[in-house]
Amino acid sequence: MNIEAVVKNYDLSKLNIVTIASHSSLQILRGAKRLGLGTIAVAKPGSGWFYRRFSFIDKVIEVDLGNMEHLAGGLVKENSILIPHGSYVEYVGWRRALNMPIPTFGNRYLIEWEANQKKKMKLLEYAGIPIPKSFNDPTQVDRPVIVKLSGAKGGRGYFIAKNANELASKLSSISMEDDYIIQEYVIGVPAYYHYFDSKVYNRVELFGMDLRYESNVDGRSFNLAEPTFVVVGNIPVVLRESLLPTVQKYGEDFSKAVAELVPPGMIGPYSLESIIRDDLTIVVFEFSGRIVAGTNVYMGVGSPYSVLYFDEPMDMGERIAHEIVNAAKRGKLINILT
Numbered sequence: 001m002n003i004e005a006v007v008k009n010y011d012l013s014k015l016n017i018v019t020i021a022s023h024s025s026l027q028i029l030r031g032a033k034r035l036g037l038g039t040i041a042v043a044k045p046g047s048g049w050f051y052r053r054f055s056f057i058d059k060v061i062e063v064d065l066g067n068m069e070h071l072a073g074g075l076v077k078e079n080s081i082l083i084p085h086g087s088y089v090e091y092v093g094w095r096r097a098l099n100m101p102i103p104t105f106g107n108r109y110l111i112e113w114e115a116n117q118k119k120k121m122k123l124l125e126y127a128g129i130p131i132p133k134s135f136n137d138p139t140q141v142d143r144p145v146i147v148k149l150s151g152a153k154g155g156r157g158y159f160i161a162k163n164a165n166e167l168a169s170k171l172s173s174i175s176m177e178d179d180y181i182i183q184e185y186v187i188g189v190p191a192y193y194h195y196f197d198s199k200v201y202n203r204v205e206l207f208g209m210d211l212r213y214e215s216n217v218d219g220r221s222f223n224l225a226e227p228t229f230v231v232v233g234n235i236p237v238v239l240r241e242s243l244l245p246t247v248q249k250y251g252e253d254f255s256k257a258v259a260e261l262v263p264p265g266m267i268g269p270y271s272l273e274s275i276i277r278d279d280l281t282i283v284v285f286e287f288s289g290r291i292v293a294g295t296n297v298y299m300g301v302g303s304p305y306s307v308l309y310f311d312e313p314m315d316m317g318e319r320i321a322h323e324i325v326n327a328a329k330r331g332k333l334i335n336i337l338t
């Protein structure tokens, strides 16, 4: 699809924001409506009723997401911009997301990097950001490790091992065809950073941060269950101010690496996910190249960091809409779409 040609025909006074009804869609669509944009939610069959409860959503379309491509022509006629999020990637898969014939906010090519654990770590390493040590050979493991199966979602399908012996016995129970990485288990507290790379203002904004609420590591398991990392919610957090320059630097370093390796570079929201050790060093084990659900903790109130840029609280949904509206005004809409 020639996005540039499609967007040239768009009526900029009638833009619609479309997203899959899940993940951070309430925040995205509420923000879009507040900034004067039209809003469309694409819901899985049976889940539309919940989204029809909200007046800021103009239209709810229920469709089997296996057929989402069939909606594309109609959505393009309605001057639509698709906002990708974690559930979109999960439901349609990265291959279909790459080819979805709808102008998409952000850099859709990053979705492929994000889907592959090895490519993901390569990009972080290229950025020069500290990452956990990886082990190719399980017998070389000399510390606690976490094993991540490719395609594991939201922490499901991970397991930890205290040492090489425990690892060997746990690995023997998984299929040899499974693709996985063995990573140092970093001891410390988690912190997940929300950034926004603005093409309108040419800057990386540190827009917020959160913690994840994960079962069973955060549950009342009293050592009765194996640790699991299934995300069930998110919790707001702020950091010691002395850590912020490092967090900002890693965000900017990541954006530079994406500019070099994944054209057209970082656009809009992204996240780095880290563990902070007790010596206050930060180790990044993951990124998301699109809005993360942890931004939902600031829906309607804005994160404490957002006031540093706009002197008023803004949530990530509003921030995305602000970028789209202002890029359109400046004739830069094509610069924020792929």
Ligand code: AMP
Pocket: 132, 146, 153, 154, 155, 156, 158, 183, 184, 185, 186, 187, 190, 212, 214, 229, 273, 275, 285, 286
């Ligand atoms: P992820 O799905 O990659 O975001 O990871 C799920 C959870 O596993 C994270 O929220 C962390 O709590 C934990 N985790 C992942 N990788 C590491 C690591 N290398 N060291 C410590 N904890 C980790």
